Amino acid sequence: MKTLIKTGVSALAVAAMSTGFAAAADMGAKDEPIKLAINEWTGQHVTTHVAAGMLREAGYEVEFVTAGMLNQFQAIADGDIHATLEIWSSNVSDQYAGLKDAGKLEELSDLGLNAREGIAYPAHVADLCPGLPAWEALKDCAMNFATAETLPMGRLVDYPADWGTPGADRMTGLELPFKAVPAGSEGALIAELRASTEKKSPLLITFWQPHWAMSAYDVKFVDLPAGEDACFSDPAWGPNPNAINDCDFAASRIFKAGWPGMKDKWPAAHEILVNYTLAVEDQQPMMGAVDVDGKGVEEVVAAWMAANEGKWKPVVDAATK
Known part of the structure; x- marks a missing residue:
């Protein structure tokens, strides 16, 4: 999933509406807030606020929790944070892999950004x-x-x-x-x-x-x-025979992860976050509006969501209706 299709409806949303996958999920504990991690960079703020807008449209309460990118994973495993929406594979910690392998973190899916x-x-x-x-x-x-x-x-x-x-x-x-x-x-x-x-x-x-x-x-x-x-892993590879990392970054994958209990506590929210994608051509202008034009993230995301319902609402509808 690299981009959203030009009609404005994500490929996942099309699949949701055309197969048995479209059956509405149970809303679960609507009276308890879903806590989303806020990390250190503007793109992640945009990504997370779009996800929050989708969850609120579905009828959920959402809270933001400021968390360091490398420090958030134990909090997610403990259920103190329920999802983080923009993890870059090139910077993810060994702790993430360990918690995931132990079943204490769930990898939700790729976000879809070209990186x-x-x-x-x-x-x-x-x-x-x-x-x-x-x-x-x-x-x-x-x-x-x-x-x-x-x-x-x-x-x-x-x-x-x-x-x-x-x-x-x-x-x-x-x-x-x-x-x-x-x-x-x-x-x-x-x-x-x-x-x-x-x-x-x-x-x-x-x-x-x-x-x-x-x-x-x-x-x-x-x-x-x-x-x-x-x-x-192999010092013999590359121009420096005595060291690793004598090369460019590995191709980056951007993905989402969450607390494993989410799928049982908030089934529809879990489905929304699994199927949520965001395209580069949508994220970058919002980032510029925040960092260059000085607008607030909430204002920018709200305006984008109002103008682009076809890009996100089918995912919400597939999970809730």
């Missing part, structure tokens, strides 16, 4: 580091990216610390002379892109798509060796 993560730079930086986007070019121009805290190495602005260290892992794996400095937040990453674009200054950053900033700041990805499975 990529990597080491990136604003387009103008190619003039400051000839040879980009080839990763080898970074060996010769690292000093152009150096700051007082990283000398004699270049600076890579990595993800916030609680998102993991994927940028640092690649600098080590590829033996690139860069020090990874964690950003404080998604907002700090955007501030770096904005400042670099305005000042035409050098910047190397760990970043991802979908994100409105990819187009707003003309961000390009560095061409790293392909992120094949062997790269992450």
Whole structure:
């Protein structure tokens, strides 16, 4: 499920309306709120608020619980949070896999967003580091990216610390002379892109798509060796025979997970979240409206839902009617 079909009705919704799958599920404990995790980035806020709108349309109460991306999984296993709607496979913790394998977490389904993560730079930086986007070019121009805290190495602005260290892992794996400095937040990453674009200054950053900033700041990805499975387990694979992670990110999968008790406590809500998808072309404009135009997430999502009932309401109706 990569995109929603152009008619505005998701493929899952079509299937729900044309097969026995469309039988309404029991609503369950409608008087008890369903708690959804809110993580650290705008896209996840949009994704989660759309899901909340769908659940409320079905007749459920919803509460938001602020939770760190890497710290939320035990809370879900304990039933303190009931679902998280935008997990990136490239950053998921080993704890998630352990809880899932133990039956304490349920993986619901793919969200449907086309995604990529990597080491990136604003387009103008190619003039400051000839040879980009080839990763080898970074060996010769690292000093152009150096700051007082990283000398004699270049600076890579990595993800916030609680998102993991994927940028640092690649600098080590590829033996690139860069020090990874964690950003404080998604907002700090955007501030770096904005400042670099305005000042035409050098910047190397760990970043991802979908994100409105990819187009707003003309961000390009560095061409790293392909992120094949062997790269992450076999040091002999890739350009550095003594290290793993000497490659690009593995292809990212974005998916949803929940408390295993949800299917029994709120059967219709469980069905809605399993069948909920969101397309890149819908998410990115909402992200831009929040981060660029300064609108509130609730306002932006409410406007999108009002204008796009055909993209989400059939999923709700299939579970409840």
